[in-house]
Amino acid sequence: MFNTLTSIISNLANVLEKIVKYIAMTVVIILLCTIFFQVARRVITGKSYTEIEEFSIVMAAWLGFFAIAYATRKKVHVRIDVFSKKLSFFSQKVLSIVINAVTLYASIDLVGFGWKLMLKKAQIPLAILPTNAGWWYLAFPLGMACTSFFLLDQFLQEIQNFKEPKSKIEDRGQA
Numbered sequence: 001m002f003n004t005l006t007s008i009i010s011n012l013a014n015v016l017e018k019i020v021k022y023i024a025m026t027v028v029i030i031l032l033c034t035i036f037f038q039v040a041r042r043v044i045t046g047k048s049y050t051e052i053e054e055f056s057i058v059m060a061a062w063l064g065f066f067a068i069a070y071a072t073r074k075k076v077h078v079r080i081d082v083f084s085k086k087l088s089f090f091s092q093k094v095l096s097i098v099i100n101a102v103t104l105y106a107s108i109d110l111v112g113f114g115w116k117l118m119l120k121k122a123q124i125p126l127a128i129l130p131t132n133a134g135w136w137y138l139a140f141p142l143g144m145a146c147t148s149f150f151l152l153d154q155f156l157q158e159i160q161n162f163k164e165p166k167s168k169i170e171d172r173g174q175a
Helices: 002-045 050-075 091-121 139-160 167-172
Strands: none
Touching: 002 050, 002 139, 050 139, 091 139
């Protein structure tokens, strides 16, 4: 039962990874094109669009939160393991599970906080763009929800793979 659940979540995480990657790549392309257009216009005419500056800030927020999710999925986020490397295999596994559980809890909490913040900011119009700030802040709960799902997958994988590697078992048998 647990293996089936873990497999389903892992498959869903693989699909979500592709979606997050597509969103992040699309935002990067849009951001690069708008900034290039802004710089070119400023160089050629000496004028710029203030809308593009505000739009770039909004796009940077979207990129940031979806890049965090993608980095978490690929396990390239910041992880300090200097101290845990000195622990025994069992202690490393337990510590990893505890850290993943705490990080998962924190990211789920940030989804709730981000959602409340987005609802609060949805009442406030942006300074220049003809929309409300809720669209800007929507990146927070959506990106953190993706991060939470990826962390859940990693947490379940850690629990499922909570075994000592065969090489360690064989080393003990030869000693």
